[in-house]
Amino acid sequence: MRHLIDPLDLSVQEIDKLLDLADDIAGNPKRYSQVCSGKKLATLFYEPSTRTRLSFESAMLNMGGSVLGFSSANSSSAAKGESVADTIRAVSCYADICAIRHPKEGAPLRASQYSKIPVINAGDGGHQHPTQTLTDLMTIRVKKHRLDHLTIGLCGDLKFGRTVHSLITALSRYEGVRFVLISPEELRVPDYIIDNVLKAKNIPFEEVENIEDVISQLDILYMTRVQKERFFNEEDYIRLKDSYILTMDKMQNAKPDMAVLHPLPRVNEIALEVDDDPRAAYFDQVQNGVYVRMALMMTLLEVEHA
Amino acid sequence: MLNIDSLNKGIVLDHIRAGSSMKIYDLLGLSQMDCCVAVIKNAKSNKLGKKDIIKIEGTTDIDLDVLGFIDHNITVNIIDNGQIIEKKQLYLPKTLTNVIKCKNPRCITSIEEEINHVFRLTEDGTQRYRCIYCEQEYQDK
Numbered sequence: 195m196r197h198l199i200d201p202l203d204l205s206v207q208e209i210d211k212l213l214d215l216a217d218d219i220a221g222n223p224k225r226y227s228q229v230c231s232g233k234k235l236a237t238l239f240y241e242p243s244t245r246t247r248l249s250f251e252s253a254m255l256n257m258g259g260s261v262l263g264f265s266s267a268n269s270s271s272a273a274k275g276e277s278v279a280d281t282i283r284a285v286s287c288y289a290d291i292c293a294i295r296h297p298k299e300g301a302p303l304r305a306s307q308y309s310k311i312p313v314i315n316a317g318d319g320g321h322q323h324p325t326q327t328l329t330d331l332m333t334i335r336v337k338k339h340r341l342d343h344l345t346i347g348l349c350g351d352l353k354f355g356r357t358v359h360s361l362i363t364a365l366s367r368y369e370g371v372r373f374v375l376i377s378p379e380e381l382r383v384p385d386y387i388i389d390n391v392l393k394a395k396n397i398p399f400e401e402v403e404n405i406e407d408v409i410s411q412l413d414i415l416y417m418t419r420v421q422k423e424r425f426f427n428e429e430d431y432i433r434l435k436d437s438y439i440l441t442m443d444k445m446q447n448a449k450p451d452m453a454v455l456h457p458l459p460r461v462n463e464i465a466l467e468v469d470d471d472p473r474a475a476y477f478d479q480v481q482n483g484v485y486v487r488m489a490l491m492m493t494l495l496e497v498e499h500a
Numbered sequence: 501m502l503n504i505d506s507l508n509k510g511i512v513l514d515h516i517r518a519g520s521s522m523k524i525y526d527l528l529g530l531s532q533m534d535c536c537v538a539v540i541k542n543a544k545s546n547k548l549g550k551k552d553i554i555k556i557e558g559t560t561d562i563d564l565d566v567l568g569f570i571d572h573n574i575t576v577n578i579i580d581n582g583q584i585i586e587k588k589q590l591y592l593p594k595t596l597t598n599v600i601k602c603k604n605p606r607c608i609t610s611i612e613e614e615i616n617h618v619f620r621l622t623e624d625g626t627q628r629y630r631c632i633y634c635e636q637e638y639q640d641k
Binding site: 277278279296297298299300301303304318319320321385386389390393394 | 604606607608609610611612613614615622623624626630631632633634635636637
């Protein structure tokens with residue numbers, strides 16, 4: 195039995211295979227409409243989410259399976275003080291696979307230690323979000339036709355942005371990748387990513403504070419939201435929340451084939467005028483997220499391909 | 501000159517960095533052991549200038565991983581019949597379970613009951629440990 199807790203739980207070859215399957219699902223969704231018939235997905239969301247939970251549920255429904263679960267800690271036994279370990283032991287009896295989102299970092303790993311069914315990390319605090327990464331990788335591959343030899347700019351909250359940590363970790367395995375990390379000093383990438391991933395693998399990166407200075411170099415610009423829920427101190431949030439806003443004015447200096455990604459939801463970090471630019475790929479990501487989660491659940495459930 | 505009797509059976513931890521013996525005393529849980537323990541601080545040392553020594557009488561069963569984590573240069577002498585019968589080599593352990601605690605308030609270990617606090621040695625050769633759950637580095641502060 196396999197889980198997906200960390201982006202590195204899948205090898206580069208497995209990711210390629212999974213993205214190939216996701217591409218095929220995108221091209222022939224009807225062929226996959228019953229591949230998970232009789233299977234149940236449990237969505238254990240201890241933290242609010244619109245996109246990720248609905249994306250998982252939509253993915254399972256698209257394959258003929260069914261879904262059950264909860265969408266906030268208040269509506270689960272966590273409100274009564276139940277541990278993650280106990281909850282997952284119970285859920286293992288009700289479902290065939292589960293997706294867990296939790297505000298505490300490492301909760302999905304904890305769940306996987308006690309689970310009898312595959313566990314998918316659907317986001318743990320400011321730590322990792324590997325299915326968003328698969329979505330990002332699929333979108334980058336569709337837009338650029340490769341995952342290697344790219345200059346990727348990541349902009350905004352790089353400290354608490356779990357999608358950023360997962361994406362850097364996953365892309366670090368591809369040749370010729372270079373990162374430009376654009377953030378205020380207080381929201382820089384945590385040292386465990388710098389030390390364990392970038393420096394450990396000798397991957398070129400630079401940390402800058404000004405998007406205008408670097409936007410012309412980028413093949414991919416990955417924007418993120420400054421997340422209010424990750425701050426213990428409201429004052430810090432208010433001071434930093436408008437640090438970076440992408441406008442058409444700034445986009446003028448970008449490459450004509452640069453792709454702008456964002457894990458969504460956005461607040462104001464991408465001006466609405468950018469939505470109509472052909473380089474805006476963030477709504478493509480949402481659709482790709484469903485296909486890639488279908489491919490992932492098929493893989494972890496070891497169901498036969500159509 | 502302070503005299504402490506030599507052991508007939510037990511362990512002598514020698515060449516402890518001066519000042520760290522009480523930390524070792526705590527982490528090894530020596531206060532809970534029902535045996536005679538001598539902690540010698542600031543003894544003269546040709547090698548270190550000053551050193552601490554701990555002598556534990558009657559038992560040879562201690563957690564060498566804990567010692568390796570604190571200082572892998574400590575000399576561990578196993579004593580039987582008043583003689584050193586073995587010198588143990590210490591290594592930095594690959595993992596530490598329930599020796600140190602994760603201090604990250606965002607980590608699952610901050611709320612989950614009965615969870616082991618597990619740290620793994622980083623692979624970059626910098627002798628640092630990270631929580632397996634949140635990956636935050638352990639800092640002894």
